[in-house]
Amino acid sequence: MEWTEEAIAKLRSLWAEGLSTAEIGRRLNISKNAVVGKAHRLNLPPRPSPIRRHEGEAAIARPVVPKRVQGATLPPLSASMSVPMPALRAMIPAVKFSQRATPCCWPIGEPGKPSFHFCNASAVTGKPYCEEHAAIAYVRVRDRREDAA
DNA sequence: CCCTGATTCGC
């Protein structure tokens, strides 16, 4: 890419208009890397980017407390699931539970996804799930020693 | 997996 004054002027203009680097690249028929690279070299005002490299350094005193159960692996939520997941309950720091009306911790959605959440309906006392989910949580998987294929 | 911007590094 030959960075003529004109090309640089366009870059500056488009950059100032708030176009994304990729978009500027498209308009100038160059790659977004070329755009961001040049912009960087021109000391153009950086655009909002949450990215920060060098996470290993500086030993930032970040507790990094998991929001909820980030990264927790869950067994398939099939009807054959016979083991409850009380561990999940323990992973919810914000929710304190005395004895009553424990929110059902039946997982809904995929862990890690923003949409992931818990059922949170009133759980059966002594159980981590509400009536509805306890019913399917404690289904005994049929003994398949004999009749399994 | 798509988007984003930033930095690195061989050229």
Add this chain to the structure above:
DNA sequence: GCGAATCAGG
């Protein structure tokens, strides 16, 4: 100086 590769967050 350039920008693809790579990184990193949304």
